[in-house]
Amino acid sequence: MAAALQVLPRLARAPLHPLLWRGSVARLASSMALAEQAWQLFESAVGAVLPGPMLHRALSLDPSGRQLKVRDRSFQLRQNVYLVGFGKAVMGMAAAAEELLGQHLVQGVISIPKGIRAAMERAGKQEMLLKPHSRVQVFEGAEDNLPDRDALRAALAIRQLAEGLTADDLLLVLISGGGSALLPAPIPPVTLEEKQTLTRLLAAHGATIQELNTIRKALSQLKGGGLAQAAYPAQVVSLILSDVVGDPVEVIASGPTVASSHSVQDCLHILNRYGLRAALPRSVKTVLSRADSDPHGPRTCGHVLNVIIGSNVLALAEAQRQAEALGYQAVVLSAAMQGDVKSMAQFYGLLAHVARTRLTPSTAGASVEEDAQLHELAAELQIPDLQLEEALETMAQGRGPVCLLAGGEPTVQLQGSGRGGRNQELALRVGAELRRWPLGQIDVLFLSGGTDGQDGPTEAAGAWVTPELASQAAAEGLDMATFLAHNDSHTFFCRLQGGAHLLHTGMTGTNVMDTHLLFLRPR
Numbered sequence: 451m452a453a454a455l456q457v458l459p460r461l462a463r464a465p466l467h468p469l470l471w472r473g474s475v476a477r478l479a480s481s482m483a484l485a486e487q488a489w490q491l492f493e494s495a496v497g498a499v500l501p502g503p504m505l506h507r508a509l510s511l512d513p514s515g516r517q518l519k520v521r522d523r524s525f526q527l528r529q530n531v532y533l534v535g536f537g538k539a540v541m542g543m544a545a546a547a548e549e550l551l552g553q554h555l556v557q558g559v560i561s562i563p564k565g566i567r568a569a570m571e572r573a574g575k576q577e578m579l580l581k582p583h584s585r586v587q588v589f590e591g592a593e594d595n596l597p598d599r600d601a602l603r604a605a606l607a608i609r610q611l612a613e614g615l616t617a618d619d620l621l622l623v624l625i626s627g628g629g630s631a632l633l634p635a636p637i638p639p640v641t642l643e644e645k646q647t648l649t650r651l652l653a654a655h656g657a658t659i660q661e662l663n664t665i666r667k668a669l670s671q672l673k674g675g676g677l678a679q680a681a682y683p684a685q686v687v688s689l690i691l692s693d694v695v696g697d698p699v700e701v702i703a704s705g706p707t708v709a710s711s712h713s714v715q716d717c718l719h720i721l722n723r724y725g726l727r728a729a730l731p732r733s734v735k736t737v738l739s740r741a742d743s744d745p746h747g748p749r750t751c752g753h754v755l756n757v758i759i760g761s762n763v764l765a766l767a768e769a770q771r772q773a774e775a776l777g778y779q780a781v782v783l784s785a786a787m788q789g790d791v792k793s794m795a796q797f798y799g800l801l802a803h804v805a806r807t808r809l810t811p812s813t814a815g816a817s818v819e820e821d822a823q824l825h826e827l828a829a830e831l832q833i834p835d836l837q838l839e840e841a842l843e844t845m846a847q848g849r850g851p852v853c854l855l856a857g858g859e860p861t862v863q864l865q866g867s868g869r870g871g872r873n874q875e876l877a878l879r880v881g882a883e884l885r886r887w888p889l890g891q892i893d894v895l896f897l898s899g900g901t902d903g904q905d906g907p908t909e910a911a912g913a914w915v916t917p918e919l920a921s922q923a924a925a926e927g928l929d930m931a932t933f934l935a936h937n938d939s940h941t942f943f944c945r946l947q948g949g950a951h952l953l954h955t956g957m958t959g960t961n962v963m964d965t966h967l968l969f970l971r972p973r
């Protein structure tokens with residue numbers, strides 16, 4: 451809430467161009483009020499998936515304190531618990547686990563993004579920090595979400611811990627998004643640098659996280675079930691905070707405790723698709739050629755319990771409750787938004803336009819063709835279980851303002867060398883789309899934010915826009931198309947009104963993909 455309240459002074463500080471004064475002071479006040487509500491909802495979404503509360507929901511001790519309960523399973527405790535973790539959210543998870551397990555926790559190793567501990571200390575988020583004499587050793591690495599030497603050291607320490615376990619031990623594995631980059635252990639002769647280059651190339655060519663992680667698994671000692679195998683014969687419980695659409699345990703952080711079902715053919719197919727097969731380093735070819743006849747045999751994970759403890763669905767459900775409390779008809783469109791960022795922006799822009807007709811039927815609005823175009827776009831994006839009809843019906847009922855909520859991750863094809871992230875790029879593109887439609891009768895605000903608080907390699911979590919974005923940008927001499935062509939959305943939003951449209955939360959300590967909020971309010 452404190453952060454939400456920061457919006458008003460920040461907006462008030464933004465330079466007001468004369469154009470804004472001419473006839474739109476009331477609209478500005480309305481945008482500010484909407485922006486504040488958007489912040490509140492975003493914060494409530496993030497709050498619902500903070501590591502501590504989630505871990506406590508998933509793990510408990512029985513009254514004797516000698517049994518650990520995880521869902522419907524129980525594990526004997528006798529100072530035999532070890533812990534490893536990797537990902538953007540695992541420090542808070544480890545802190546909560548250590549507090550719960552007390553003396554039963556023997557030792558732990560976690561790999562977290564560089565700077566996250568200091569950021570949490572600065573933000574005074576004590577609940578995310580390990581206690582001074584913690585048994586958990588912390589490694590920080592993977593700057594900019596890329597595997598590096600520090601992350602490699604962490605991965606080797608994690609492997610060593612796992613390999614030393616016996617059948618009497620229980621290994622708790624804490625997993626969250628960003629885990630892949632924080633657990634690099636390439637199979638020799640592949641080097642860290644080669645893996646880094648391949649990962650970067652695949653991401654820049656727009657490979658999906660499923661594709662990226664299929665390749666990562668094939669080249670890794672610990673991913674694709676490798677960690678579980680290293681820990682055998684210990685029992686393994688993985689507590690997973692999902693940052694992937696649909697919560698597939700084999701994809702999140704490249705599934706270190708899930709046997710990989712992919713073959714070398716799958717990998718070659720992906721590398722072909724992005725034109726990277728011909729230029730593969732010899733080492734990668736060597737490892738791939740050996741993969742189908744792995745001398746250690748297939749990785750088995752019968753001794754593992756994988757549990758999803760938090761996801762985008764949970765975050766959206768909380769934001770939906772908040773929206774309803776604020777008087778909105780709130781509909782969750784989907785927690786699985788994916789596809790090209792341009793199509794997704796068109797979808798949201800057209801949805802706002804079609805919404806105008808439904809919310810204010812007396813005005814001429816979207817045509818039948820535009821309605822059909824919206825459905826075509828939705829089909830093209832292939833979003834599973836998209837609640838588009840429910841959203842349109844809710845608007846048509848005319849029971850007041852509507853808030854549509856969604857979660858997921860669009861894909862950005864990087865063409866320029868600008869600074870930005872998925873959320874800021876999506877918001878900027880939606881802003882550009884909104885100017886195409888006459889939305890005069892309703893107030894519209896779109897917000898896109900990464901729940902981890904860091905959108906791409908920038909300090910912002912995301913941004914929000916209204917249909918006035920184009921005129922605001924023009925008033926400051928900012929050409930949206932040029933910024934978009936260079937994937938430079940962060941620079942754009944920093945310059946626009948002194949950064950007033952940016953979301954700054956700092957690292958949140960959690961990570962369940964992105965949140966999209968579309969507010970539609972009849973005037």
Ligand SMILES: Nc1ncnc2c1ncn2[C@@H]1O[C@H](COP(=O)(O)OP(=O)(O)OP(=O)(O)O)[C@@H](O)[C@H]1O
Nearest residue numbers: 595627628862868869870871872875904905906937
């Ligand atoms: N200049 C840019 N403009 C738009 N998007 C960008 C830009 N630079 C990077 N990105 C996108 O940001 C994403 C990487 O961001 P980030 O480091 O937050 O990773 P992430 O996908 O959220 O990681 P994880 O899934 O591990 O949480 C990539 O999808 C990339 O396409």
Ligand SMILES: O=C(O)[C@H](O)CO
Nearest residue numbers: 627628629630702703
């Ligand atoms: O670490 C990763 O692989 C991504 O964040 C998806 O979980």
